[in-house]
Amino acid sequence: MxxxxxxxxxxxxxxxxxxxxxxxxxxxxxxxxxxxxxxxxxxxxxxxxxxxxxxxxxxxxxxxxxxxxxxxxxxxxxxxxxxxxxxxxxxxxxxxxxxxxxxxxxxxxxxxxxxxxxxxxxxxxxxxxxxxxxxxxxxxxxxxxxxxxxxxxxxxxxxxxxxxxxxxxxxxxxxxxxxxxxxxxxxxxxxxxxxxxxxxxxxxxxxxxxxxxxxxxxxxxxxxSLGDPQLSLDTIAAAHHISVRSLHRLFAAQGTTVSEWIRTRRLEQCRRELASADHRHLPIRAIAARWGYNHPGNFTRAFRTAYGLSPDEYRRHRTLYQ
The missing domain is CATH 2.60.120.10 (Jelly Rolls)
Incomplete structure (x- = not known):
């Protein structure tokens, strides 16, 4: 191969x-x-x-x-x-x-x-x-x-x-x-x-x-566009000259939703930066804002739901093994 x-x-x-x-x-x-x-x-x-x-x-x-x-x-x-x-x-x-x-x-x-x-x-x-x-x-x-x-x-x-x-x-x-x-x-x-x-x-x-x-x-x-807080179904559909309904159908055929896809990609980018020694100096709220989360509380809840740890717990856990 x-x-x-x-x-x-x-x-x-x-x-x-x-x-x-x-x-x-x-x-x-x-x-x-x-x-x-x-x-x-x-x-x-x-x-x-x-x-x-x-x-x-x-x-x-x-x-x-x-x-x-x-x-x-x-x-x-x-x-x-x-x-x-x-x-x-x-x-x-x-x-x-x-x-x-x-x-x-x-x-x-x-x-x-x-x-x-x-x-x-x-x-x-x-x-x-x-x-x-x-x-x-x-x-x-x-x-x-x-x-x-x-x-x-x-x-x-x-x-x-x-x-x-x-x-x-x-x-x-x-x-x-x-x-x-x-x-x-x-x-x-x-x-x-x-x-x-x-x-x-x-x-x-x-x-x-x-x-x-x-x-x-x-x-x-x-x-x-992950870092843009204004990223939405409407802006995505308009950028590709399709309706929001058509946008929903495209993602439904893949077994997911547009919102879930955006949330997963944003959280994954935040997780990578929290785990990186190169970004250890950045406050958690700055990392969250970089990827479209303007409300720290919303970010913490979403991160804990996805990974089972708060952002701070995840960063400290990763630091122990670096």
């Missing part, structure tokens, strides 16, 4: 050939060249989420080419999305070409020739997602229009997908086998939503996928 690759233990002369072979066998066959082949450096963290493969990598600058011969030798057809984190990526496919930098995304497919460059002063890096073509519920001719174009990763669904990929690869070693299919489904939903946004074909995305993506966007909105 999770693999880590580093070239640091290999002799310098063997590193670049080994990297080429590894990419061909674990990601997709490519003709890779580099002006830094004699001193090549690279690391890769590979995470398999069911049918979806996610890989986080850093490496010396490279040039890549996927030829018609390589395409004939590898039958499976996938979309590949790259989130650029360091350096720049240029991609040319199907008569289009683009250049993207850190924070942005670029899409290409594996069944048409591709030319690209990963450039930087020393190392370049990013996260790549491989998704089988048939799992993206958009017409092939429409989704193909987005290959070798810049997709925004700093706002809207693009930002949500970027955050998901960053988080899922950062904690890749903690997931259980039962988690992988769910996480793969989240990745497919977010990628589909991103492509649909750029194509303005939201109506072609299955209802279930749209609902899951909307719920993820609402979760992210709530997380950003």
């Amino acid at each position: 999770y693999q880590t690759l580093s070239l640091s233990d290999l002799p310098a002369r063997d590193r670049f050939p080994f990297w080429r072979e590894t990419v061909a066998s674990t990601v997709v066959p490519l003709d890779i060249t580099s002006d830094h082949a004699d001193k090549f450096e690279a690391t890769m963290h590979l995470l398999n989420l069911g049918a979806v493969q996610v890989s986080a990598h850093t490496h010396s600058p490279i040039h890549v080419c996927r030829t018609a011969k390589m395409i004939r030798q590898s039958i499976p057809e996938h979309y590949q999305l790259t989130l650029v984190r360091r350096g720049t990526v240029t991609a040319a496919q199907a008569g289009r070409d683009t250049k993207v930098g850190p924070g942005d995304l670029v899409l290409h497919d594996t069944w048409r020739p591709l030319h690209g460059t990963h450039a930087g002063h020393d190392r370049v890096g990013g996260i790549q997602v491989m998704v089988p073509r048939e799992l993206i519920p958009l017409r092939l001719d429409r989704a193909g229009r987005l290959c070798a174009t810049r997709l925004m990763g700093r706002e809207g669904v693009g930002a949500l997908l970027r955050q998901f990929l960053t988080q899922v690869t950062r904690n890749a070693d903690i997931y259980r086998p039962a988690d992988v299919t769910r996480l793969g489904g989240v990745c497919i939903d977010l990628l589909t939503a991103l492509l649909a946004h750029h194509l303005e074909t939201e109506c072609t995305v299955p209802h279930e996928s749209r609902q899951r993506t909307l719920l993820l966007r609402i979760h992210a909105h709530i997380e950003r």
